Amino acid sequence: MCLRHCLISGRLALWTGNNRLWARTARGVQCAAAAQGTEKAQPAKQKGQSNNAAKAGVENTSSESDQRALRLEKIEQLRSTGVEPFAYSFGVTHTAAELQQTYRDLPSGELADLDGSPIAVAGRIMTRRFLGKKLAFFTLQDATGSIQLYIEKALMESNSPMPFEDLKQTLDNGDIIGVKGGMKRTDKGELSVAAKSIHMLTKSLLPLPEKYHGFGEDTENRFRNRYVDMIVTEGVRAALRTRAQVSVCMRRVLDEQGFIEVETPMLEASAGGADARPFVTWHNALQRPYVLRIATELRLKRCLVGGFDKVYEIGRIFRNEGLSSRHNPEFTSIELYQAFVDYEAMMDLTEHLVRSCAQAALPDGISSIAYQEHTLDLGSPFRKASMRELVQEATGLDFSSFDKDVEAARAAASGMLEKRAEEVPEGDQQSSVASSRKNVAQASSVGEVLNECFEACVEHTLIQPTFVLDHPIEISPLAKAHRSKPGCVERFELFLAGRELANAFSELTDPVEQRRRLEAQVAAHRRAGGAVPSDDAEPATAAKAGGFGGSQEAPYEVTLDEDFLRALEVGMPPAAGMGLGIDRLVMLLTNASSIKEVIAFPLMR
Numbered sequence: 001m002c003l004r005h006c007l008i009s010g011r012l013a014l015w016t017g018n019n020r021l022w023a024r025t026a027r028g029v030q031c032a033a034a035a036q037g038t039e040k041a042q043p044a045k046q047k048g049q050s051n052n053a054a055k056a057g058v059e060n061t062s063s064e065s066d067q068r069a070l071r072l073e074k075i076e077q078l079r080s081t082g083v084e085p086f087a088y089s090f091g092v093t094h095t096a097a098e099l100q101q102t103y104r105d106l107p108s109g110e111l112a113d114l115d116g117s118p119i120a121v122a123g124r125i126m127t128r129r130f131l132g133k134k135l136a137f138f139t140l141q142d143a144t145g146s147i148q149l150y151i152e153k154a155l156m157e158s159n160s161p162m163p164f165e166d167l168k169q170t171l172d173n174g175d176i177i178g179v180k181g182g183m184k185r186t187d188k189g190e191l192s193v194a195a196k197s198i199h200m201l202t203k204s205l206l207p208l209p210e211k212y213h214g215f216g217e218d219t220e221n222r223f224r225n226r227y228v229d230m231i232v233t234e235g236v237r238a239a240l241r242t243r244a245q246v247s248v249c250m251r252r253v254l255d256e257q258g259f260i261e262v263e264t265p266m267l268e269a270s271a272g273g274a275d276a277r278p279f280v281t282w283h284n285a286l287q288r289p290y291v292l293r294i295a296t297e298l299r300l301k302r303c304l305v306g307g308f309d310k311v312y313e314i315g316r317i318f319r320n321e322g323l324s325s326r327h328n329p330e331f332t333s334i335e336l337y338q339a340f341v342d343y344e345a346m347m348d349l350t351e352h353l354v355r356s357c358a359q360a361a362l363p364d365g366i367s368s369i370a371y372q373e374h375t376l377d378l379g380s381p382f383r384k385a386s387m388r389e390l391v392q393e394a395t396g397l398d399f400s401s402f403d404k405d406v407e408a409a410r411a412a413a414s415g416m417l418e419k420r421a422e423e424v425p426e427g428d429q430q431s432s433v434a435s436s437r438k439n440v441a442q443a444s445s446v447g448e449v450l451n452e453c454f455e456a457c458v459e460h461t462l463i464q465p466t467f468v469l470d471h472p473i474e475i476s477p478l479a480k481a482h483r484s485k486p487g488c489v490e491r492f493e494l495f496l497a498g499r500e501l502a503n504a505f506s507e508l509t510d511p512v513e514q515r516r517r518l519e520a521q522v523a524a525h526r527r528a529g530g531a532v533p534s535d536d537a538e539p540a541t542a543a544k545a546g547g548f549g550g551s552q553e554a555p556y557e558v559t560l561d562e563d564f565l566r567a568l569e570v571g572m573p574p575a576a577g578m579g580l581g582i583d584r585l586v587m588l589l590t591n592a593s594s595i596k597e598v599i600a601f602p603l604m605r
Contacts, residue, residue: 064206071205074170078200083161083170085203090178093120097144099183099193106185111194114155114182121147121193122178122201124231126208130168140179140193141231150184150192160197167198174204208232219594226601239590239598242361246586247314249360250334253353259310259336264299266292266316272561273297273478275525277320279329292318296335297478297577298564301507304339304575305567312336314582320556325594326499328583328602337577342506343490346576347467350494350502351382354465354585361589371497371588374463382465382494387454390468394457395420399450404487409449413440417456432456444524447472447487462495477517479505494580496588504578511568518560525558 078085094102099121106112113119123142130136138149153164162170171177178199184192209215209232215222222229230236251261269288271278273295281290293299296313303311314334321329338346358378359365367379388399395416402409417437424430436456443449450472462468470488473481479489491505508514586598596602 067207068205071172071203074172075203078170078203081166083200085200087178087199087201090122090199090201091120092122092178093118095144096121096123096140096142096147099147100145100191103183103185103191106183106191108185108189109187110185112183114194114196118180118196119182119193120178120180123147123176124204125171125173125175125177128171128173134164136164136167137192140177143237148186148190148192149179149195150186151195151198155181155194155196156198157196162198162200170200172204172207174206174208175200176202176204219596220604223596223602224604235590236597239586239592240600242590243582243586243598245361246357246582246589249357250314250353250582253356254310254312254336257310257349259312259338260308262300262303262308262311262313263315264293264296264313266318268293270559270561272564274319275521275558277556279318279320294319295579296333297579298561300335300337300577301572301575302564302567304337305570305572309339309573310337323603323605325596326584328595328599330603331595331599332582333579334582335577335579337507337575339573339575341576342574343492343504343576346504346506346578347384347492350504350578350580351465353580354378354494354501357585358589369589369591371591372593374497376496376588377464382467384467384469384492386470386488387450387458387468387472388470390458390462391450391453394461395453397453399446399453402446404446406443406446406449409446410440410443413449413453416453420457429460432460442528445472445474447474451475459495459500460498463497466495467492468495476505477521478508478514480508499584500581501584501588502578502580504576507572507575507577509568509572509574511565514568515560515565518565522558522560529555 075085099119103112121140121142123140123146125138126141126146127139128136129138134153136149136151138151139146140149151164151167156164178201179193179195179197180199181194181196184194186192209228215225215229215233222233230240254261267281267283267290269290271291271294273293274297276294278291278294281292282288283290295317296315300311300313312334313336314332316330317333318330321327323329336349338349355367355378358367358369362369367377369376369378392398397412397416399409402412414437417433417440421430421433421437424433433456436452439452440449443452454468469492470482470485471479471491471493473479473487473489476489476491479491482488482490489505491503493500493504494502508517583595583598586592587595590598592598
């Protein structure tokens with residue numbers, strides 16, 4: 001039984017660039033999908049109206065509910081003919097990519113495997129084109145790619161669940177169907193599935209964005225409708241596959257080297273391992289506040305105390321801070337710790353990990369990647385330079401000459417940054433210089449001044465892979481003092497494309513020195529306006545401690561992790577550790593300008 005042509009009272013919805021611009025056709029016009037079999041309806045041309053005027057008639061809007069109502073009618077019509085629009089299963093024999101590979105040498109004009117066991121493929125209809133009453137071409141997209149459907153009435157089986165005559169009236173772009181048949185290379189050279197039977201698997205109630213415009217430049221709408229974005233925006237699913245490949249590669253490399261993957265708590269009594277604003281929650285049964293972890297470091301180090309030599313965790317980290325193209329409050333990192341080695345060995349492992357991930361995720365394992373306007377060389381040994389050397393190269397300031405004279409360091413840095421502020425263009429770099437000028441004025445040590453000069457003048461220039469070594473001890477409370485460079489620690493950060501990718505050091509294992517440094521960090525945090533711990537365990541107090549419902553500038557609490565310090569007193573072996581941002585690595589490997597592009601469902605404002 002063929003479905004009737006759909007007469008609607010002048011409202012056919014079309015998704016265009018802004019995803020919500022709708023077109024209204026003239027009253028009484030037949031549904032374009034039924035009357036013309038094309039993927040896009042055209043407004044009716046009135047007598048005496050020019051073509052341009054007819055096109056300009058796309059002004060008024062109709063609701064999404066009109067599209068939905070039309071498709072709901074089709075669902076009832078399908079059921080009336082015995083076709084269930086929401087199937088239980090379908091036996092797929094090949095993916096689109098497998099068909100493209102298996103039949104890549106099929107000559108033009110030839111049919112293959114039309115008889116015998118049929119090929120079965122399933123996917124979403126992306127385009128439809130009907131040529132008269134006997135031939136149609138669809139584009140079918142599945143998880144691996146797309147393939148054309150060649151639908152000829154003469155080839156269709158008489159017992160096909162959906163006869164050729166019904167396809168024009170029942171199917172819409174966005175529907176998920178199953179197709180059985182053989183393979184054909186059309187005269188124009190397009191590899192196609194020659195359909196013998198078509199099966200409705202899922203009837204879509206809402207239209208997809210219009211083919212040639214999609215979401216346009218409306219990235220906000222893209223991310224809010226991420227499930228649709230995955231369907232229609234080229235590269236989204238590829239980026240998420242690359243992300244998965246990176247995680248698989250990291251696990252493979254570390255497993256081969258004898259590392260053990262462990263899972264540490266996401267709910268913590270206190271935030272440790274970094275100085276960052278935590279998310280605060282309340283445990284009703286225990287009647288006390290908890291925070292979401294801001295790092296996995298202190299828990300993983302406890303594993304070294306407990307007798308594990310090599311441990312790592314790939315997991316989510318939560319920091320109650322701002323959103324930007326490089327920052328998401330919920331992000332994924334890998335932290336790993338190895339006993340009996342120092343930061344030099346960890347540098348080698350980090351370089352090996354990054355290079356291995358690039359080779360696993362990129363075609364043919366290429367050793368250089370294009371990122372924005374740069375070409376990053378991952379094949380050559382990564383550069384190594386100390387923070388002092390890099391700052392001196394960029395600014396001319398030799399911080400070794402200041403010794404511990406913080407006043408002299410502040411004066412020299414302030415003058416340099418004031419001049420730099422006049423030279424740099426507006427934007428992120430100017431903001432960085434302004435922030436560093438403010439922080440330099442408040443710095444209490446030469447090391448803090450050095451770090452501010454590095455962030456303002458050096459970071460953005462480190463395009464090729466660079467290990468920045470030997471940071472000031474004042475900004476590295478968990479790192480071991482350098483064995484030959486007073487005032488420095490054995491620490492490195494890895495930079496690519498002007499962004500920090502990894503942070504590592506020889507771990508501080510002296511419990512007395514660790515307590516002294518952490519107490520100094522807490523005191524400095526409070527001097528800068530941080531919250532002071534309270535014995536009051538009411539939810540409102542816990543909320544205030546974490547800036548719950550407050551501004552980004554609201555104070556938050558930093559406390560000592562007494563249990564971690566106790567664990568160090570039991571004894572932790574010499575070790576090195578490293579943390580790497582997986583989101584940022586995937587950004588580099590996929591040439592993504594925003595971190596949201598590599599997160600399946602990023603946080604939105």
